[in-house]
Amino acid sequence: MSIIEVKDLHKTFIRPDGTKLHVLNGINTKISKGEKISVIGPSGSGKSTFLRCLNRMEEPTSGEIIFNGQDITAKTCDINLVRRKMGMVFQHFYLFPHLTVRKNLTLSPVELKIMTQVLLKQIVIKCYLI
Ligand SMILES: Nc1ncnc2c1ncn2[C@@H]1O[C@H](COP(=O)(O)OP(=O)(O)OP(=O)(O)O)[C@@H](O)[C@H]1O
Ligand SMILES: [Mg+2]
Numbered sequence: 001m002s003i004i005e006v007k008d009l010h011k012t013f014i015r016p017d018g019t020k021l022h023v024l025n026g027i028n029t030k031i032s033k034g035e036k037i038s039v040i041g042p043s044g045s046g047k048s049t050f051l052r053c054l055n056r057m058e059e060p061t062s063g064e065i066i067f068n069g070q071d072i073t074a075k076t077c078d079i080n081l082v083r084r085k086m087g088m089v090f091q092h093f094y095l096f097p098h099l100t101v102r103k104n105l106t107l108s109p110v111e112l113k114i115m116t117q118v119l120l121k122q123i124v125i126k127c128y129l130i
Pocket of ligand 2: 047048049
């Protein structure tokens with residue numbers, strides 16, 4: 001079973017001048033538990049918008065996101081409960097500059113008691129800088 005399934009996801013931003021920017025144009029994908037994937041594309045193509053939609057930090061304009069069997073785009077979904085099971089580490093100013101890459105990645109799951117520091121130390125974190 002997929003841990004994340006995305007069905008016909010669209011996101012349109014309304015610019016300050018009232019014009020529309022259709023960033024996500026019907027994305028369909030399935031991600032299995034333990035699978036490691038990369039989302040690649042030019043700057044401005046919508047990678048961060050897509051990731052933010054996955055835990056509704058950006059509200060999708062339409063489409064469905066099924067996380068662990070639950071439709072998290074449903075009106076009845078308590079998104080804060082879902083977010084406790086989804087970790088995200090963003091780029092630039094969202095990072096703590098005084099912490100290492102490993103500390104930045106592990107801070108949230110340790111604080112939320114989702115994983116222990118001991119368990120996380122067993123996970124090898126590789127960074128590929130391009
Ligand atoms: N809140 C917003 N309001 C209006 N437009 C936005 C908003 N957030 C993002 N955009 C626009 O949506 C497009 C996609 O932005 P996004 O940040 O998702 O791209 P990206 O692929 O992550 O880029 P980068 O590689 O530079 O991180 C860009 O044109 C951006 O200006
Ligand atoms: Mg981005």
